[in-house]
Amino acid sequence: MRKINFSAGPSTLPLELLQKAQDELLNYQNKGFSIMEISHRTKIFEEVHFGAMNNAKKLYGLNDDYEVLFLQGGASLQFAMIPMNLSLDGVCEYANTGVWTKKAIKEAQILGANVKVVASSEEDKFDHIPSVEFSDNADYAYICSNNTIYGTQYPSYPKTKAPLIVDASSDFFSKKVDFSNIAVFYGGVQKNAGISGLSCVFMRKDMLERSKTKNIPSMLKYAVHSENDSLFNTPPTFAIYMFALEMQWLLDQGxxxxxxxxxxxxxxxxxxxxxxxxxxxxxxxxxxxxxxxxxxxxxxxxxxxxxxxxxxxxxxxxxxxxxxxxxxxxxxxxxxxxxxxxxxxxxxxxxxxxxxxx
The missing domain is CATH 3.90.1150.10 (Aspartate Aminotransferase, domain 1)
Known part of the structure; x- marks a missing residue:
């Protein structure tokens, strides 16, 4: 008998998706092999890969102003990749609503970014989302949309002129989002959209232009992953397959x-x-x-x-x-x-x- 799994992540998956993955594990679409066994360069896997990207954009109603990147390292690697790729010569502003923003702030500081915390609820044990105003000319404005530990969530996102970056790991694909001022929207998928090992990043294309100017290692450069359709190196193929199943499941749910x-x-x-x-x-x-x-x-x-x-x-x-x-x-x-x-x-x-x- 299956348990009712209230874990914070990795978390419960729709039973029908686990059953589908089980049915296809040894013989994907009756082709005689597992999706885990074939090259990420084959047409068969590319159909899964690009189909998942397209359905992810469809769910959020995004146009060609945004690209979808599939990355590894969890959301935690994004704490460093964001300042590495997107900071300029100005200030990087953060709203501190708990552990995950504190970690992001720490990584940006390690990299030497000019970090400013513009709002925090730490004095109240992070029991609420603080009022926040970001500077119009900040390099970027950073929030975490939902905090798994303290049980807080932004009821709506701040309106900013600065590019808004949202760590949405724990409420990813749970509701419609107004992308009008969002530059980067990302998360690990193991809570609401798949299994561990995959991060999904929605990135506005002007942010990719910033990345192109940076002298950083290729694996840490957004522009490199974009130019290679998130196939610069071997991706987590089974995690992408499960993500693809989740995207279709969400569409089927309405x-x-x-x-x-x-x-x-x-x-x-x-x-x-x-x-x-x-x-x-x-x-x-x-x-x-x-x-x-x-x-x-x-x-x-x-x-x-x-x-x-x-x-x-x-x-x-x-x-x-x-x-x-x-x-x-x-x-x-x-x-x-x-x-x-x-x-x-x-x-x-x-x-x-x-x-x-x-």
């Missing part, structure tokens, strides 16, 4: 608007369960900044009950509920592949747990 409606309902159900518990449970994030993807909360009545909660949830088939080590508590990641029924199952368990230990 696209990102339909997925977002389901995600909103799931989050509403879980937050109501927390808020209506009479103080037994307490969400970490303040209203107005609450994530639809990662719901971090505590057993406010008695923190000693939190490991008991996690253990008893595992015993009834729910895994991945232990909070991040930096925050503790409990965390339910309710990504695209988690159903409303599974969230309702969690809520029923929470109510029963409360009755048991009140």
């Amino acid at each position: 696209g990102l608007e339909a997925i977002n409606a389901k995600n909103e309902q799931k989050a509403k159900t879980l937050y109501e369960c927390i808020d209506q518990s009479g103080g037994f449970y307490k969400a970490h994030a303040k209203e107005g900044s609450r994530s639809l993807m990662n719901v971090s909360f505590n057993v406010a009545k008695n923190a000693d009950l939190e490991p008991v909660f996690v253990k008893e949830a595992e015993e009834v088939g729910m895994i991945g509920l232990k909070g991040h080590r930096l925050l503790g508590g409990i965390r339910a990641s309710i990504y695209n592949a988690i159903s409303l029924e599974q969230v309702q199952t969690l809520c029923e368990f929470m109510k029963d747990f409360q009755k048991k230990y009140s």
Whole structure:
């Protein structure tokens, strides 16, 4: 029996995609070989590769002003690649909303970029998205759209004249996005759009012009990957295959608007369960900044009950509920592949747990 997997990432995948991958693992499209075995230079793999790129752009409604890059190194490598490729002679501005922006800031500083933190919610343990204004003439303006650890999410993106860069790793492909001032939109795909080993970067073409002027190693240069259609070296072929399956699955679900409606309902159900518990449970994030993807909360009545909660949830088939080590508590990641029924199952368990230990 499969568990209900609330892990923050790598995370649960749609069962039908796992079954399709299983069916095709030894004999891809009845061709007599696995997609993992063939060269990335073959027409067969290129159909998967470019089909995935095209469907990714279709889901976000992007035109030819943007390119899709498939890269390795996780979202963490982008923390360094962004300042390496895109910083100029001015200031690189960051909004600090938690661990992932702190890491991005650190990497930019290591590289000698002129970094300025223009907003932060650190003093409040990152329990909200701070108000932020970026300079019009900044080299770029950087945010992380959703924080997996603290359970916060931008309700809307800042409007900027400076190129906006968005680390969207943990709410990737979960809703429609206004790209009107977004220059770079990226993420690791292992939470909402595939398996670990692949990062997807949507990059506006004027940013690629910046990259071309940089004297940096080829593997770290966006322009090189663009010029080679993300086939400069051997890509993570199986991860791209799984990403392609996810893109088609999202289209079959009705696209990102339909997925977002389901995600909103799931989050509403879980937050109501927390808020209506009479103080037994307490969400970490303040209203107005609450994530639809990662719901971090505590057993406010008695923190000693939190490991008991996690253990008893595992015993009834729910895994991945232990909070991040930096925050503790409990965390339910309710990504695209988690159903409303599974969230309702969690809520029923929470109510029963409360009755048991009140």
